[in-house]
Amino acid sequence: MTASEPATWRFDAIGTAWEVVTDGPLDEAVRRETAAIIERFDAAWSRFRPDSLVSRLARHGGRVPAPSDAAPLLDTLAEVATVTGDAVNPLVGGSLEQLGYGAAYTLRAGAPVAAPSDWRAALSWSADELALDPPAMIDVGALGKGRLVDLVLGALPPGDAVVDAGGDIAVRGQPVRIGLEHPYDSRRAIGVWEITDAALCASAVNRRAWGDGLHHVLDARTGEPVRAVAATWAVADDAMHADALATALFFESGPEVAARWRGTWNTQWVRMLTDGRVEWSPGCDAQLFGGR
Numbered sequence: 001m002t003a004s005e006p007a008t009w010r011f012d013a014i015g016t017a018w019e020v021v022t023d024g025p026l027d028e029a030v031r032r033e034t035a036a037i038i039e040r041f042d043a044a045w046s047r048f049r050p051d052s053l054v055s056r057l058a059r060h061g062g063r064v065p066a067p068s069d070a071a072p073l074l075d076t077l078a079e080v081a082t083v084t085g086d087a088v089n090p091l092v093g094g095s096l097e098q099l100g101y102g103a104a105y106t107l108r109a110g111a112p113v114a115a116p117s118d119w120r121a122a123l124s125w126s127a128d129e130l131a132l133d134p135p136a137m138i139d140v141g142a143l144g145k146g147r148l149v150d151l152v153l154g155a156l157p158p159g160d161a162v163v164d165a166g167g168d169i170a171v172r173g174q175p176v177r178i179g180l181e182h183p184y185d186s187r188r189a190i191g192v193w194e195i196t197d198a199a200l201c202a203s204a205v206n207r208r209a210w211g212d213g214l215h216h217v218l219d220a221r222t223g224e225p226v227r228a229v230a231a232t233w234a235v236a237d238d239a240m241h242a243d244a245l246a247t248a249l250f251f252e253s254g255p256e257v258a259a260r261w262r263g264t265w266n267t268q269w270v271r272m273l274t275d276g277r278v279e280w281s282p283g284c285d286a287q288l289f290g291g292r
Contacts, residue, residue, distance in 0.1 A: 014145070018152075021162040041144075041151065055103070058135055061133045080143070080247065088220060089221075091115045091123065143247065146239035168239055171195050180288075190288060201233070203250070205230050233271070267281070
């Protein structure tokens with residue numbers, strides 16, 4: 001941060017802890033605008049609110065005015081779906097609910113159910129309209145939190161800033177060193193990554209996990225949790241794309257996906273497999289404690 005005294009604002013939203021660090025204390029108007037941004041996003045995209053836009057579409061389908069960020073979110077999500085062979089699918093929400101991870105939080109799993117394979121025919125969007133037929137549960141979890149981090153960062157006044165939403169982190173200004181938490185032992189890190197004017201997003205099977213080996217990262221083609229990868233970390237120019245890549249890396253096509261996006265998204269990545277091996281992208285500048 002700069003020579004002025006940094007200030008930290010902590011709060012809870014969308015089911016996770018947030019920390020916003022800025023050059024100085026944020027005034028009340030900025031805090032209100034930040035809260036309004038989060039509320040608008042949650043009211044549109046939350047699977048856990050019966051009054052959200054996606055919950056209403058899951059009940060009735062139809063055509064509705066598009067949320068302001070529908071196009072960037074769903075355009076990027078469609079790209080992730082394509083390059084992962086539809087392992088990532090924007091209609092995977094029903095598959096998550098079937099395993100107990102829905103609005104009721106039963107955490108009692110039924111038989112896995114694949115997401116609709118014809119999602120491209122069912123779901124369409126533009127800057128003005130979002131349409132779904134037949135009804136299904138849209139889930140933007142593959143990149144939604146990253147998108148919200150970007151929106152919050154954009155609402156902050158000029159100057160150095162860090163926005164951390166449960167490990168999805170965007171940095172503006174001075175470099176920040178971030179530990180890469182070991183997925184099997186939160187007291188340890190497998191490395192450190194220093195980023196400047198960029199974002200780092202992470203995902204791991206020990207977060208949002210329940211039952212017998214169940215967690216939130218599903219292969220939409222089967223409706224079953226991914227088994228080969230334990231954790232991923234991705235760096236990109238913005239948090240939405242870092243979040244998207246961190247999700248894509250859970251699938252076998254992860255390295256190929258990252259290679260494709262490196263030029264257009266300016267990405268780097270690290271991932272740990274469930275057998276303990278660690279992989280990383282060419283040119284990755286993370287400091288990994290196990291050596292390179």
